[in-house]
Amino acid sequence: MVPDALAGFARVHADLVVHDETAGFFRARNPAAGRRVAIVSGGGCGHEPLHLGFLGAGMLDAVCPGQLMASPHNRQVFEASRAVSRGAGVLHLVKNYTGDRINFGIAAERLAHEGIDCARVLIDDDLASDSPDSATGRRGTGAAVLVEKVLGAAADTGLGLRELAELGTDVAGRCRSLAVASAAHRTPATGRAAFDLAEDDLEWGVGIHGERARRTESRPALDELVTRMTEELLAALDPGAGDSVIALVNGLGGVTRLELYGVARELALRLDRWKLVLERVLVGDFVTALDMRGFSLTLMRADPETVKWFDAPAHTPSWPR
Amino acid sequence: MRRFAASVRATEPQLTALDQRVGDGDFGTNLRAGLDASVRALDRTAALSPAVTGRAGGPLRTVATVFLDGVGGTSGPLFGLLLTELALAAVGPVLDVPALRAGLAGGLAAVQRVGEARPGDKTLVDALYPACEALRVCPEQVGSRVALAHASRAAWEGVRLTARLRARRGRASYVGERGRGVPDPGAVGIGLLLSSAGGVLTELPPSVTEPAPECPD
Numbered sequence: 001m002v003p004d005a006l007a008g009f010a011r012v013h014a015d016l017v018v019h020d021e022t023a024g025f026f027r028a029r030n031p032a033a034g035r036r037v038a039i040v041s042g043g044g045c046g047h048e049p050l051h052l053g054f055l056g057a058g059m060l061d062a063v064c065p066g067q068l069m070a071s072p073h074n075r076q077v078f079e080a081s082r083a084v085s086r087g088a089g090v091l092h093l094v095k096n097y098t099g100d101r102i103n104f105g106i107a108a109e110r111l112a113h114e115g116i117d118c119a120r121v122l123i124d125d126d127l128a129s130d131s132p133d134s135a136t137g138r139r140g141t142g143a144a145v146l147v148e149k150v151l152g153a154a155a156d157t158g159l160g161l162r163e164l165a166e167l168g169t170d171v172a173g174r175c176r177s178l179a180v181a182s183a184a185h186r187t188p189a190t191g192r193a194a195f196d197l198a199e200d201d202l203e204w205g206v207g208i209h210g211e212r213a214r215r216t217e218s219r220p221a222l223d224e225l226v227t228r229m230t231e232e233l234l235a236a237l238d239p240g241a242g243d244s245v246i247a248l249v250n251g252l253g254g255v256t257r258l259e260l261y262g263v264a265r266e267l268a269l270r271l272d273r274w275k276l277v278l279e280r281v282l283v284g285d286f287v288t289a290l291d292m293r294g295f296s297l298t299l300m301r302a303d304p305e306t307v308k309w310f311d312a313p314a315h316t317p318s319w320p321r
Numbered sequence: 322m323r324r325f326a327a328s329v330r331a332t333e334p335q336l337t338a339l340d341q342r343v344g345d346g347d348f349g350t351n352l353r354a355g356l357d358a359s360v361r362a363l364d365r366t367a368a369l370s371p372a373v374t375g376r377a378g379g380p381l382r383t384v385a386t387v388f389l390d391g392v393g394g395t396s397g398p399l400f401g402l403l404l405t406e407l408a409l410a411a412v413g414p415v416l417d418v419p420a421l422r423a424g425l426a427g428g429l430a431a432v433q434r435v436g437e438a439r440p441g442d443k444t445l446v447d448a449l450y451p452a453c454e455a456l457r458v459c460p461e462q463v464g465s466r467v468a469l470a471h472a473s474r475a476a477w478e479g480v481r482l483t484a485r486l487r488a489r490r491g492r493a494s495y496v497g498e499r500g501r502g503v504p505d506p507g508a509v510g511i512g513l514l515l516s517s518a519g520g521v522l523t524e525l526p527p528s529v530t531e532p533a534p535e536c537p538d
Contacts, residue, residue, distance in 0.1 A: 073393075073398075074389065074398050075389065075390045078389075098395075098490075098491075099395065101435075101437075102395050102398075102399075102435055102436055103395075103398070105434065105435035105436070106389065106398045106399070106401070106402060106435050108435075109402055109405075109431050109434070109435060110389060110405075113405065113409075135442075135489055135490065
């Protein structure tokens with residue numbers, strides 16, 4: 001299924017992307033002229049449009065897709081990074097999962113041996129996996145899209161590797177996400193649900209790989225649900241009255257756009273009540289978990305520069321603006 | 322390296338049995354596939370001119386690339402990193418004590434940079450770290466064979482101790498308490514690598530395969 005889908009993607013978006021089938025990566029056909037540092041990301045398939053949909057001028061230079069919900073091999077990351085390096089270094093955007101960290105890390109070691117400078121921005125925005133007992137830390141989820149957009153725009157202005165890495169770490173640190181689901185995704189091989197959930201129940205704090213959440217509870221009304229989610233996110237981000245935020249209302253693959261706009265309304269009302277300035281909102285499927293019936297909310301504390309980079313043009317298969 | 326391949330071939334059923342208890346059961350198969358491919362690559366390069374094959378660390382470099390590129394899972398490429406550092410440390414055709422020391426320490430540092438495991442997390446670091454320590458205190462005059470014997474003894478002792486640990490990183494961290502009593506397969510791989518330099522090991526040391534006595538944290 002994955003190789004066919006990747007071939008299809010290459011065919012459909014041939015004006016924007018180039019597929020290196022042997023080495024297992026995609027690169028942007030027409031990156032912005034001013035860019036010096038190459039930005040490389042990747043991760044398991046099943047999260048479309050992440051990351052392939054954000055490949056192109058204004059966002060990513062190369063993407064390494066893994067197998068279904070599995071990290072890419074270090075060889076893919078190494079070859080992709082080498083192919084798009086322009087001599088000013090390569091920045092890896094890595095979602096915090098053990099496999100991704102290790103494979104990108106091994107690739108970085110290999111790049112160092114070849115004299116290619118490499119830095120990493122770790123994306124770890126998921127509140128549900130925020131626990132002092134965990135050695136692995138928060139998972140990386142919805143914030144990946146926002147970080148890719150902001151860093152892509154910044155890189156197009158010609159910033160260097162260290163500046164971008166520092167900016168990326170700062171931006172990633174200003175994002176938190178939380179996801180809920182009322183039904184699991186179906187495992188493609190069997191067509192069966194990855195886990196069972198009663199009709200009126202809700203998984204609170206799911207990830208993007210079909211792993212169960214820590215908590216199952218009976219499903220509250222939408223306004224109550226969004227209120228609780230927003231409050232948890234704001235408690236973690238701790239913005240003050242008058243601060244700016246950018247929001248991502250993200251479908252996990254099995255909810256309609258119509259429902260997501262309903263969620264967006266509730267979120268906007270809560271932010272108004274907290275006297276926060278909602279600068280921009282993205283609504284749609286951006287970081288999915290196959291056809292999981294659920295959604296995630298991501299909030300990013302923004303400043304005028306972040307908003308400017310968010311608004312900068314991007315020519316990729318899936319960036320909506 | 323050929324002896325390492327022979328050791329892994331001989332002990333693959335034991336390795337697989339270990340990994341079935343704490344991981345997903347593919348470690349022995351992956352390691353064996355990587356080593357078989359390495360031996361084929363070495364055979365191919367042996368046909369080249371001595372100028373190529375005699376380059377310091379050349380054969381190790383060949384094997385490192387096979388592991389980095391071709392071996393599945395996480396531990397295979399981590400072995401590739403270790404072998405890369407050993408190859409980079411080589412100054413002559415044979416690894417002398419300073420090169421072994423520098424290569425193994427460089428490998429440990431690279432593996433830790435990438436995997437972030439510390440001693441006690443129940444990973445291959447638990448074998449590699451004591452081996453590095455043993456080499457660090459080993460005088461240079463003893464020669465590489467004796468130094469390697471020290472290093473592998475320290476590594477196997479580390480492997481034995483992993484059985485008492487609860488995994489904090491790696492695949493074995495998912496089985497929690499159920500992994501208690503089973504040594505870490507990745508650490509066993511390090512033990513085999515180091516003892517293979519001295520000769521072919523056809524079975525794992527009994528202290529490793531016997532279940533460790535239950536002990537509290």
